[in-house]
Amino acid sequence: MLNCPIPKSEYDKVILAHGGGGKLSHQLLEKIFFSQFDNELLNQQNDSAVFDLKDQRLAFTTDSYVVQPIFFPGGNIGELAVYGTVNDLSVSGAKPLYLSAGFIIEEGLPMDDLWKIVVSMKEAAEKSGVQIITGDTKVVEKGKGDKVFINTSGVGVVYDGINISPKRCRPGDAIILSGRIADHGIAIMSAREGLQFETTIVSDTAPLNELVEKMLNASKNIHTMRDATRGGIASTLNEIASSANVGVNINENSIPINDQVIGACEILGLDPLYIANEGKLVAFVDSNDAEKVLGVMKSHPLGVDSIIIGEVVEDHPGRVVMKTSIGSSRIVDMISGEQLPRIC
Amino acid sequence: MLNCPIPKSEYDKVILAHGGGGKLSHQLLEKIFFSQFDNELLNQQNDSAVFDLKDQRLAFTTDSYVVQPIFFPGGNIGELAVYGTVNDLSVSGAKPLYLSAGFIIEEGLPMDDLWKIVVSMKEAAEKSGVQIITGDTKVVEKGKGDKVFINTSGVGVVYDGINISPKRCRPGDAIILSGRIADHGIAIMSAREGLQFETTIVSDTAPLNELVEKMLNASKNIHTMRDATRGGIASTLNEIASSANVGVNINENSIPINDQVIGACEILGLDPLYIANEGKLVAFVDSNDAEKVLGVMKSHPLGVDSIIIGEVVEDHPGRVVMKTSIGSSRIVDMISGEQLPRIC
Numbered sequence: 112m113l114n115c116p117i118p119k120s121e122y123d124k125v126i127l128a129h130g131g132g133g134k135l136s137h138q139l140l141e142k143i144f145f146s147q148f149d150n151e152l153l154n155q156q157n158d159s160a161v162f163d164l165k166d167q168r169l170a171f172t173t174d175s176y177v178v179q180p181i182f183f184p185g186g187n188i189g190e191l192a193v194y195g196t197v198n199d200l201s202v203s204g205a206k207p208l209y210l211s212a213g214f215i216i217e218e219g220l221p222m223d224d225l226w227k228i229v230v231s232m233k234e235a236a237e238k239s240g241v242q243i244i245t246g247d248t249k250v251v252e253k254g255k256g257d258k259v260f261i262n263t264s265g266v267g268v269v270y271d272g273i274n275i276s277p278k279r280c281r282p283g284d285a286i287i288l289s290g291r292i293a294d295h296g297i298a299i300m301s302a303r304e305g306l307q308f309e310t311t312i313v314s315d316t317a318p319l320n321e322l323v324e325k326m327l328n329a330s331k332n333i334h335t336m337r338d339a340t341r342g343g344i345a346s347t348l349n350e351i352a353s354s355a356n357v358g359v360n361i362n363e364n365s366i367p368i369n370d371q372v373i374g375a376c377e378i379l380g381l382d383p384l385y386i387a388n389e390g391k392l393v394a395f396v397d398s399n400d401a402e403k404v405l406g407v408m409k410s411h412p413l414g415v416d417s418i419i420i421g422e423v424v425e426d427h428p429g430r431v432v433m434k435t436s437i438g439s440s441r442i443v444d445m446i447s448g449e450q451l452p453r454i455c
Numbered sequence: 456m457l458n459c460p461i462p463k464s465e466y467d468k469v470i471l472a473h474g475g476g477g478k479l480s481h482q483l484l485e486k487i488f489f490s491q492f493d494n495e496l497l498n499q500q501n502d503s504a505v506f507d508l509k510d511q512r513l514a515f516t517t518d519s520y521v522v523q524p525i526f527f528p529g530g531n532i533g534e535l536a537v538y539g540t541v542n543d544l545s546v547s548g549a550k551p552l553y554l555s556a557g558f559i560i561e562e563g564l565p566m567d568d569l570w571k572i573v574v575s576m577k578e579a580a581e582k583s584g585v586q587i588i589t590g591d592t593k594v595v596e597k598g599k600g601d602k603v604f605i606n607t608s609g610v611g612v613v614y615d616g617i618n619i620s621p622k623r624c625r626p627g628d629a630i631i632l633s634g635r636i637a638d639h640g641i642a643i644m645s646a647r648e649g650l651q652f653e654t655t656i657v658s659d660t661a662p663l664n665e666l667v668e669k670m671l672n673a674s675k676n677i678h679t680m681r682d683a684t685r686g687g688i689a690s691t692l693n694e695i696a697s698s699a700n701v702g703v704n705i706n707e708n709s710i711p712i713n714d715q716v717i718g719a720c721e722i723l724g725l726d727p728l729y730i731a732n733e734g735k736l737v738a739f740v741d742s743n744d745a746e747k748v749l750g751v752m753k754s755h756p757l758g759v760d761s762i763i764i765g766e767v768v769e770d771h772p773g774r775v776v777m778k779t780s781i782g783s784s785r786i787v788d789m790i791s792g793e794q795l796p797r798i799c
Contacts, residue, residue: 115570125564130594143570144556144590147577152553152588160588162553164612167509173555173608177593209496209506211517212488213606215559220469226459226487233491244496244504246488249521249604250474251797257599262557262591264517264608268508453595 116142132342133446137350156354157276158337159203161269168269170205172196175262179453181224184298185313188261189228191389191455193235193243194318195340196265201323202336202392204275205267207239212246212263217256228259239318241265270327277354279334284423285401286359287394289322289408290315290416291367292344296386296454297375306378308371317390322411329407332397339391341455342446345384347393348431349445359431361421361443384433385446387454395423460486476686477729477790481694500698501620502681503547505613512613514549516540519606523797525568527646529638529657532605533572535733535799537579537587538662539684540609545667546680546736548619549611551583556590556607561600572603583662585609614671621698623678628767629745630703631738633666633752634659634760635711636688640730640798641719650722652715661734666755673751676741683735685799686790689728691737692775693789703775705765705787728777729790731798739767 117138128135145153152160159172176192193210200207212232216225236243294315301312319338326333335355339347344366352359368383376383390413396404401419408414431443461482472479489497496504503516518539525532537554544551556576560569580587638659645656663682670677679699683691688710696703712727720727734757740748745763752758775787 112571112574115567117566117570119566122566124566125560125562125569125594127562127594127596130560130592136592139592143566143573144592147573148556148580148587148590150586150588152586153590160553162588164513164552165509165511167511169508169610171553171555171610172589173557173606174591175557175559175593175606177559177595179599208508209504209515211515211608212492213517213519213608215519215521215604216469216474218469218471222461222463222466222468222487223459225469226461227456229487229491230456236492242494242496243492244494244506245516246492246497247518247606248474248480248483248488249519249797250469250471251521251601251604252471254598255523255601256604257595260559260593260595260600260604262517262519262606262608264555264557264606266513266515266610453593 116146127452128448132346133448155276157203158199159205161203170200170203170267170269172199173262173264174199175260176455177260177453178455179257180302181258183302183314184311186316187228187231188259189232190235191316192261192263193232193239194316194389195455196263197239197241198319198338200265200267201320202338204273204327205269207241207265207267207320210241210243210263210265212243212261214248215256215260216250217258218250218253220258239320272331273327275333275336277335277351280351280355280357280395280423282357282423282425283398284334284395285398285419286421287396287405287417288420289392289414291369292388292391293368293372293383293386295389296451297372299454300379300451301375306375312371312375315388315390317413319390319392319413322413325407325411326404330396330400330404332400333394335395336392339388339393341387343385343387344393345443346445352431353429356428358424358427359421360424361433363433363435365418365420367416367418381450384443385450460490471796472792476690477792499620501547502543503549505547514544514547514611514613516543517606517608518543519604520799521604521797522799523601524646525602527658528642528655530660531572531575532603533576534579535660536605536607537576537583538660538733539799540607541583541585542663542682544609544611545664546682548617548671549613551585551609551611551664554585554587554607554609556587556605558592559600559604560594561602562594562597564602583664616675617671619677619680621679621695624695624699624701624739624767626701626767626769627742628678628739629742629763630765631740631749631761632764633736633758635713636732636735637712637716637727637730639733640795641716643798644723644795645719650719656715656719659732659734661757663734663736663757666757669751669755670748674740674744674748676744677738677748679739680736683732683737685731687729687731688737689787690789696775697773700772702768702771703765704768705777707777707779709762709764711760711762725794728787729794
């Protein structure tokens with residue numbers, strides 16, 4: 112067998128940051144997973160793999176949810192698992208249809224907690240118009256898991272005439288963000304740290320399929336779309352800039368953030384650009400269609416705060432550059448370590 | 456919200472046996488999962504959900520693998536995860552095409568172990584003719600997982616004219632078993648207990664898609680098929696008897712078991728009928744086609760020991776009755792507790 116491509120001198124063990132969505136995550140993906148599972152569909156590096164079966168384009172995606180705590184302000188691991196996979200299908204230009212649900216339960220989980228989670232998954236599936244049609248349950252010994260982990264995979268049908276891919280965005284594209292950032296990550300962190308604010312900061316977990324459908328109806332020229340989850344909008348924009356080998360310029364002033372979230376970020380020493388969202392997307396849209404797409408987004412309850420936050424440029428390919436509120440420019444790099452473990 | 460349908464007086468917490476594939480697993484499935492996610496496709500209770508998209512029949516399945524130890528005689532968790540999902544699609548009458556892979560890694564997993572697992576998944580995918588096209592990696596803190604858990608979900612296309620379902624078998628059907636039972640479970644247990652035998656008992660983990668394809672080519676009258684994993688052939692036969700509301704008669708003498716496996720079962724106090732297999736299936740075939748199907752099975756390397764072990768009867772619907780080697784009859788019930796935790 113080939114030697115492990117990550118040398119022992121570098122990392123002989125997996126560390127938390129390998130799951131953080133930043134540079135180390137990407138190294139692990141590239142060197143271990145992509146190097147072995149190498150195939151055209153995987154190499155799309157999209158939120159879902161898109162493939163043709165006869166005359167149909169299908170999208171297929173998977174995510175495991177290990178969020179801690181399992182109940183948090185604004186949601187729980189169950190509905191997060193449904194919405195997360197619904198959103199991964201949606202931002203790939205697909206109508207989500209069917210989900211699977213795989214549970215890994217730690218012995219001792221209160222039956223009532225499992226019940227609450229399952230009930231909220233049912234409600235989330237109904238709200239998203241999907242069905243959970245296959246599943247699996249495993250139980251591990253106390254101390255070998257952490258309450259419950261949930262994997263959801265999903266299958267959807269790509270809308271006719273739609274081709275969304277991280278590689279498709281191009282200089283001139285407007286970058287639209289669908290609302291205020293960092294709510295999910297801060298809700299989780301506040302729950303963990305026992306922080307109290309005037310009003311509770313709640314997760315933004317929500318199904319984006321309806322919003323996306325309206326956007327796709329408004330324009331065939333949405334080139335790239337992604338929900339800005341683990342690693343926040345900074346990681347999402349970096350991944351896209353790198354995939355398409357384009358430059359991304361954004362304006363700090365245009366990025367909407369809840370005041371209390373800003374306060375919490377200051378207390379916790381966190382940069383909101385890197386904090387996970389669970390109901391926000393960024394779309395890279397041909398500039399001619401940008402206002403039209405923005406219009407339909409603002410008319411949807413999950414997109415009322417939508418705003419153009421920047422544009423794609425030819426300069427500095429692979430890099431994200433932010434014009435700050437004081438007028439200077441700074442590179443928004445991919446995070447290298449681990450800011451918030453187990454955020455989703 | 457409705458109260459949890461499993462009362463506190465019965466089980467206020469999830470216990471290991473809820474994941475064992477026996478009566479408690481079924482209670483959890485029925486009362487918690489099926490009661491909420493209730494839909495026609497889920498209610499098929501097949502190894503895969505089968506649904507139509509335009510003029511295509513697709514199969515979709517998921518399984519999480521938590522086997523301990525992650526490396527065992529004859530395999531590891533990675534190839535098990537690939538073959539397991541390939542087999543779930545196959546026994547639903549589908550050609551497996553695409554897999555997802557979701558990893559939940561415990562911080563501290565040696566990078567070399569992850570690498571070996573991923574390499575063996577690649578090889579297993581190649582051997583099965585499938586591609587791993589989408590994935591996800593999460594890392595949890597030391598002590599919050601157990602080395603690595605892997606979820607694989609899979610999509611396949613159901614062969615034309617094939618309709619496999621647990622509800623389709625009927626009195627008169629011959630029951631064919633594809634080979635010797637209990638190798639996988641005993642390989643795992645031997646590794647855990649440090650048992651030594653003259654020759655090492657190795658897991659039977661293998662991809663059954665090619666064997667199944669040959670069977671389906673030989674006959675359109677295979678009514679029901681299932682791979683006999685967690686809970687062994689006893690659980691598999693009970694599930695089918697209950698689903699189709701038919702009686703199942705089997706002959707103890709006809710069930711092939713490796714001598715060393717019999718020895719190990721005696722030492723460990725285990726009944727081989729309840730022990731997991733990872734490369735064996737049972738098929739319920741119209742009696743007119745049984746010899747033909749048996750013939751093609753025996754001509755395939757993974758089916759050389761195939762044998763008719765019994766038949767479907769009108770008597771004792773929902774029950775499995777075994778004629779023992781000493782000539783008496785006994786009911787082979789669904790196991791109620793947990794014989795072997797974390798076998799797959």
